[in-house]
Amino acid sequence: MSGGAHAPQGATVSPAYPRPIRYPGxxxxxxxxxxxxxxxxxxxxxxxxxxRGHAVHLTAWNSSGLVHTALKRAKRNRALTPTTFSLLHAxxxxxxxxxxxxxxxRAGQLVLADRWAPTAFARDQARALDARWLRQTYAFAPRxxxxxxxxxxxxxxxxxxxxxxxxLKYYEAGSDLQLDPDPQVSFHVFQRRVQLHYEAMVQAGELxxxxxxxxxxxxxxDLRGLLTEILERQPRTSDVVLPRP
Amino acid sequence: xxxxxGRSKLAERPLRDWQAAPESGVHAxxxxxxxxxxxxxxxxxxxxxxxxxxxxxxxxxxxxxxxCSLRGANxxxxxxxxxxxxxxxxxxxxxxxxxxxxxxxxxxxxxxxxIESGRDLxxxxxxxxxxxxxxxxxxxNQRQLGATFGGRxxxxxxxxxxxxxxxxxxxxLAHLLVAPAVDTDG
Numbered sequence: 001m002s003g004g005a006h007a008p009q010g011a012t013v014s015p016a017y018p019r020p021i022r023y024p025g026x027x028x029x030x031x032x033x034x035x036x037x038x039x040x041x042x043x044x045x046x047x048x049x050x051x052r053g054h055a056v057h058l059t060a061w062n063s064s065g066l067v068h069t070a071l072k073r074a075k076r077n078r079a080l081t082p083t084t085f086s087l088l089h090a091x092x093x094x095x096x097x098x099x100x101x102x103x104x105x106r107a108g109q110l111v112l113a114d115r116w117a118p119t120a121f122a123r124d125q126a127r128a129l130d131a132r133w134l135r136q137t138y139a140f141a142p143r144x145x146x147x148x149x150x151x152x153x154x155x156x157x158x159x160x161x162x163x164x165x166x167x168l169k170y171y172e173a174g175s176d177l178q179l180d181p182d183p184q185v186s187f188h189v190f191q192r193r194v195q196l197h198y199e200a201m202v203q204a205g206e207l208x209x210x211x212x213x214x215x216x217x218x219x220x221x222d223l224r225g226l227l228t229e230i231l232e233r234q235p236r237t238s239d240v241v242l243p244r245p
Numbered sequence: 246x247x248x249x250x251g252r253s254k255l256a257e258r259p260l261r262d263w264q265a266a267p268e269s270g271v272h273a274x275x276x277x278x279x280x281x282x283x284x285x286x287x288x289x290x291x292x293x294x295x296x297x298x299x300x301x302x303x304x305x306x307x308x309x310x311x312x313c314s315l316r317g318a319n320x321x322x323x324x325x326x327x328x329x330x331x332x333x334x335x336x337x338x339x340x341x342x343x344x345x346x347x348x349x350x351x352x353x354x355x356x357x358x359x360i361e362s363g364r365d366l367x368x369x370x371x372x373x374x375x376x377x378x379x380x381x382x383x384x385x386n387q388r389q390l391g392a393t394f395g396g397r398x399x400x401x402x403x404x405x406x407x408x409x410x411x412x413x414x415x416x417x418l419a420h421l422l423v424a425p426a427v428d429t430d431g
Binding site (some may be wrong): 043064066068069070074079080081083084087088090091095097098099133137139140186 | 248254256259262263268269271272273276277279283284287288318319322325326366383
């Protein structure tokens with residue numbers, strides 16, 4: 001083999017993300033930096049939707065059986081580079097999409113995703129990966145019908161995370177980028193970078209915004225409001241006529 | 246240095262697990278292969294090449310492209326995610342007829358595995374018939390893709406004995422194996 005740069009830049013297919021979904025179900029994603037409160041809001045939303053009779057499936061970032069263990073081991077051993085970090089997370093999403101998400105969208109269900117491709121676009125660009133390459137890599141992932149970004153200041157996010165535990169994780173803090181020896185300082189710098197990339201997606205109209213500093217009940221009401229149009233067209237479980245066995 | 250597909254610590258296990266769960270889909274397979282190859286490039290190959298080592302890969306990007314495009318992945322997408330550099334100085338494609346491959350596979354491991362015989366593709370019949378069809382499809386796909394990788398792709402007939410095939414491989418590589426310069430100044 002010849003030596004030379006191996007960075008993923010320079011690939012030449014046109015970006016395919018986002019692309020429309022043509023299934024009867026609906027895909028809704030929440031986004032934000034760690035500690036933005038999106039997971040809490042998504043759980044509350046799922047309970048509300050189920051109480052209204054909708055079939056709901058929750059799916060979380062890095063949760064597939066096939067990839068999760070490998071990622072956990074690699075994180076523990078600090079064996080990931082930005083490129084392999086990105087590719088394994090993409091593989092995780094691909095497994096969940098194929099096995100859990102697409103069948104439910106085909107069946108007309110609501111799929112609520114705690115993070116989707118924009119998480120990779122923001123985090124991996126913050127790790128200096130090429131934006132175009134990231135869009136190409138996630139070309140297999142359909143665009144959500146609604147993607148909501150929970151906007152919070154980084155200081156607030158750090159204080160929320162540290163109120164639940166004493167330490168920031170190595171990759172969570174962006175320590176792999178050697179931004180600062182102090183994990184808290186590193187987290188601030190890294191999350192600010194992530195935030196900038198999220199804000200660019202907001203500007204491009206890819207993400208709707210909710211105020212992550214508002215009271216929980218207000219955020220939840222606003223989130224439900226964003227779903228109004230989707231829910232008007234979405235049948236409830238009781239409306240779905242199942243074929244006879 | 247020996248490298249090749251499925252040889253990184255990072256992705257070796259999930260790649261093996263995928264074989265037991267091919268319903269996870271071709272995109273996951275391709276992305277795992279991409280992580281596997283990028284990891285080897287970043288952690289081992291680049292440094293080895295810089296240090297003057299010869300790096301020998303037991304299957305590389307071409308095999309991944311052939312396997313995954315046969316399972317429905319877009320070749321342009323595969324080129325985008327796989328490490329196309331460093332480009333091999335020479336790719337030797339050992340081309341054996343499907344029946345020779347079948348005999349060798351059975352001698353080595355017994356009945357070919359579910360994936361090795363392409364049974365996840367539903368291309369028909371019993372495992373042996375499926376193996377023959379799948380290997381034939383792979384072979385055609387690999388040669389077509391090989392042509393797109395430029396002039397450093399060389400096909401070697403591999404139906405012969407191991408010793409004879411080895412002689413051909415050594416001849417094919419002779420031009421790359423230049424004797425190292427000897428320092429005569431001191």
